[in-house]
Amino acid sequence: MEGISFESLFELLENNQIRELRRQLMEWNVVDVAEFMDEVDDDKLLLIFRILPKSLAAEVFAYLDPDKQAKIVDSINDAELSYLVEELYVDDAVDFLEEVPAGVVRRVLANAKPDTRDVINRFLKYPEDSAGSVMTNEMVEFHSRFTVAQAIAQLRRTGVDKETIYTCYVIDDSRHLIGVLPLRHLLLAADDAVIEDIMTEQEQIISVNTHDDREEVADIARKYDLLSVPVVDNEQRLVGIITIDDIVDIIEEENTEDFEKMALMVPSDSEYLKTGVFTHARSRIVWLMILMVSATFTGQIITGFEDQLTHFVGLTACIPMLMDTGGNAGNQTSTLIIRGLALGQITITDYFKVLFKEIRVALLCGLALAALNFGRMWALNAMGIQPVGSITTVLVVCTAMLCAVVVAKCIGCTLPIVAKAIHLDPALMAGPMITTIVDGLSLLIYFALARVLLM
Amino acid sequence: MEGISFESLFELLENNQIRELRRQLMEWNVVDVAEFMDEVDDDKLLLIFRILPKSLAAEVFAYLDPDKQAKIVDSINDAELSYLVEELYVDDAVDFLEEVPAGVVRRVLANAKPDTRDVINRFLKYPEDSAGSVMTNEMVEFHSRFTVAQAIAQLRRTGVDKETIYTCYVIDDSRHLIGVLPLRHLLLAADDAVIEDIMTEQEQIISVNTHDDREEVADIARKYDLLSVPVVDNEQRLVGIITIDDIVDIIEEENTEDFEKMALMVPSDSEYLKTGVFTHARSRIVWLMILMVSATFTGQIITGFEDQLTHFVGLTACIPMLMDTGGNAGNQTSTLIIRGLALGQITITDYFKVLFKEIRVALLCGLALAALNFGRMWALNAMGIQPVGSITTVLVVCTAMLCAVVVAKCIGCTLPIVAKAIHLDPALMAGPMITTIVDGLSLLIYFALARVLLM
Numbered sequence: 022m023e024g025i026s027f028e029s030l031f032e033l034l035e036n037n038q039i040r041e042l043r044r045q046l047m048e049w050n051v052v053d054v055a056e057f058m059d060e061v062d063d064d065k066l067l068l069i070f071r072i073l074p075k076s077l078a079a080e081v082f083a084y085l086d087p088d089k090q091a092k093i094v095d096s097i098n099d100a101e102l103s104y105l106v107e108e109l110y111v112d113d114a115v116d117f118l119e120e121v122p123a124g125v126v127r128r129v130l131a132n133a134k135p136d137t138r139d140v141i142n143r144f145l146k147y148p149e150d151s152a153g154s155v156m157t158n159e160m161v162e163f164h165s166r167f168t169v170a171q172a173i174a175q176l177r178r179t180g181v182d183k184e185t186i187y188t189c190y191v192i193d194d195s196r197h198l199i200g201v202l203p204l205r206h207l208l209l210a211a212d213d214a215v216i217e218d219i220m221t222e223q224e225q226i227i228s229v230n231t232h233d234d235r236e237e238v239a240d241i242a243r244k245y246d247l248l249s250v251p252v253v254d255n256e257q258r259l260v261g262i263i264t265i266d267d268i269v270d271i272i273e274e275e276n277t278e279d280f281e282k283m284a285l286m287v288p289s290d291s292e293y294l295k296t297g298v299f300t301h302a303r304s305r306i307v308w309l310m311i312l313m314v315s316a317t318f319t320g321q322i323i324t325g326f327e328d329q330l331t332h333f334v335g336l337t338a339c340i341p342m343l344m345d346t347g348g349n350a351g352n353q354t355s356t357l358i359i360r361g362l363a364l365g366q367i368t369i370t371d372y373f374k375v376l377f378k379e380i381r382v383a384l385l386c387g388l389a390l391a392a393l394n395f396g397r398m399w400a401l402n403a404m405g406i407q408p409v410g411s412i413t414t415v416l417v418v419c420t421a422m423l424c425a426v427v428v429a430k431c432i433g434c435t436l437p438i439v440a441k442a443i444h445l446d447p448a449l450m451a452g453p454m455i456t457t458i459v460d461g462l463s464l465l466i467y468f469a470l471a472r473v474l475l476m
Numbered sequence: 477m478e479g480i481s482f483e484s485l486f487e488l489l490e491n492n493q494i495r496e497l498r499r500q501l502m503e504w505n506v507v508d509v510a511e512f513m514d515e516v517d518d519d520k521l522l523l524i525f526r527i528l529p530k531s532l533a534a535e536v537f538a539y540l541d542p543d544k545q546a547k548i549v550d551s552i553n554d555a556e557l558s559y560l561v562e563e564l565y566v567d568d569a570v571d572f573l574e575e576v577p578a579g580v581v582r583r584v585l586a587n588a589k590p591d592t593r594d595v596i597n598r599f600l601k602y603p604e605d606s607a608g609s610v611m612t613n614e615m616v617e618f619h620s621r622f623t624v625a626q627a628i629a630q631l632r633r634t635g636v637d638k639e640t641i642y643t644c645y646v647i648d649d650s651r652h653l654i655g656v657l658p659l660r661h662l663l664l665a666a667d668d669a670v671i672e673d674i675m676t677e678q679e680q681i682i683s684v685n686t687h688d689d690r691e692e693v694a695d696i697a698r699k700y701d702l703l704s705v706p707v708v709d710n711e712q713r714l715v716g717i718i719t720i721d722d723i724v725d726i727i728e729e730e731n732t733e734d735f736e737k738m739a740l741m742v743p744s745d746s747e748y749l750k751t752g753v754f755t756h757a758r759s760r761i762v763w764l765m766i767l768m769v770s771a772t773f774t775g776q777i778i779t780g781f782e783d784q785l786t787h788f789v790g791l792t793a794c795i796p797m798l799m800d801t802g803g804n805a806g807n808q809t810s811t812l813i814i815r816g817l818a819l820g821q822i823t824i825t826d827y828f829k830v831l832f833k834e835i836r837v838a839l840l841c842g843l844a845l846a847a848l849n850f851g852r853m854w855a856l857n858a859m860g861i862q863p864v865g866s867i868t869t870v871l872v873v874c875t876a877m878l879c880a881v882v883v884a885k886c887i888g889c890t891l892p893i894v895a896k897a898i899h900l901d902p903a904l905m906a907g908p909m910i911t912t913i914v915d916g917l918s919l920l921i922y923f924a925l926a927r928v929l930l931m
Binding site for chain 2: 181355
């Protein structure tokens, strides 16, 4: 699959060959049309939006950047806006309204039909990152006493407007979700069969509550290979669904958040290039400051040992190597554990299994590193590149290295699991604290060994 | 959605209440049944596999761990094995065969029907991580001259055995992929319409080649919100599809790989708890050793400056803080850039935009950190906790801090983009190199400033 080039389109736009531009755009995938429109100057944006057939324009709108969406809403008249709002799927409308200024939201809602307005208003009230805030209400639902023929007739009548028709949901008189029916089962069933006899029943229904975290929704969809996840309220009434395309987006956003947290940033929703310099700086400065201040402790450890450092040549030179190795070793472990926890492959009850495994891995790695370091320091000393006072100094460094790796790996697996146990975010907690603790402990061990062995 | 407890099931198994166990398992989702079987002792495993209805057993088999799958294959007879192989979807069979010992593979293939054997053999030959290695050939394909009625009849006849029926593919006489037809469009069309008139045509078909990387498949599915991606050979003939459930798994595996690479590990396919201690150690030791040895340079920089370090109280104590802050700042940037590159939000051509943005962010963060550090060092000195010789020493540290942050952020954005430009893996390249380069440069700047300002 090759990348798509917008050059010929820009040329058509330059030369005002609008009819040809329209013809070409209509042959394209809506996602590519939206990508093209995101790159077009604002004054041409509305032109392109208007030459597209109305329903295609609404489809493309859902894929545009929020600032482009706001620009379009600002420029179209009330009738156009009203049509657009009704055409959008509710989840796309809510996504868009969550990102634009309050003035735009008010105007959009004012131009929506009362029913649509009510639904959008209700959906906008769900907490950020909850299942309710990402769901849509455009699902196919059948009453349990329908026959297959009735259900198919209803599907043909109303299916066009549904976000997905491939999983249908079965409800009773009070709208309780009581069954699930994949479309393939419906199509392969006899016309006079009754829905409640062919549906997948209650015990096996996988559903989420409106207030569940969207991450949980993604976990469930991934685990059970679902094309859509039904959302119910506290009374088990079906209120919406979350479709797989949104779930894929949630998975990527949650992964990005974890990457950002582990790299000591306050996670942000917006893309790198679309985020301002001040916002970038704000999301990064917090942890940099906290960790710089907490480095006071490592500084103090060194200050307390400064007199002795001057007497033993080579001790100071090894500080960066020790700290880096400890940090890297701890980081490896915490990353594996945080990832395992996120994917549900590791649970809190596995802690001792994990700790035992990490101690053995740390001993293997630590011994190998200590041996390599012994050779390295001996060679550098022999060549006169980095002189060490005595063989004991080398032993101090190697032993400190081994201890640092073991300590780093123990802390690296303990902190994320403890965070999870006390319902904190492992990714947020572990990264920053591990560096500080491992740095401090590595130095303390190093100097303690030096004091005991060298004096 | 609450977690599922297997306790009552284990109790039934203990007490040999097999009929009740069977009844309960049949009410469960196959994924949960597989999870339960993964936890059962090996001697009970076959018992449970055999009490399940045959087709359910095959479905559950696809979700089991490879070692459990191998155990079952070892214990069942040839007739059972033959049935199992035919029931499995080709992609699940290939997944399983890629993980088990060669002896098991031979026995499975020997018991497959010739057609199935040919397909599996062909699929097993595709390179690891290629689209061909994860696709299935159980898709719905229509000839372009079919009518809607003919297509629906074929679907009803053969649809049960297809992995998905929700996106149908249209081929010509030579099996070239010439169109795509979502099931919903088929269902809503008139019976006598011809497929080629209602299908989505060539220009808009999104497809991948058998040898494309699976990551590319995931990118395309995510971008275009596809439920399945068609796979074609070099002659554009349709040979398979990749379904969204597999794509979600690919996305998570690729993310895990990136996490592992960025935390300086050789990525592995297997889950944390199921990986042995030696394998864990092997995947972690490589980078730890390389980076430890490369710390020779930082060591040498310090050695070269050791005499002067002893004369200016407080300089040594600030080494960890400077190095950590530089490392953290660089890591923030490289993570953002690597992630942006992976999600296609940043491209190589954005380099100067990115660099300009990072320099401004670095100046903001660096100035704030330098100011905070000035206050911190002044306060610690005034309280007598960490004495500094002179105000100049404090200025040296603060200036070095600012420079280190700027350098770290420039390198943090340059390395991943350079890696991408020369077709190397940004996640693999950037992490390890950034630490070493930033550490070295921070120290060089620090000591150069000290030399100029303090002597």
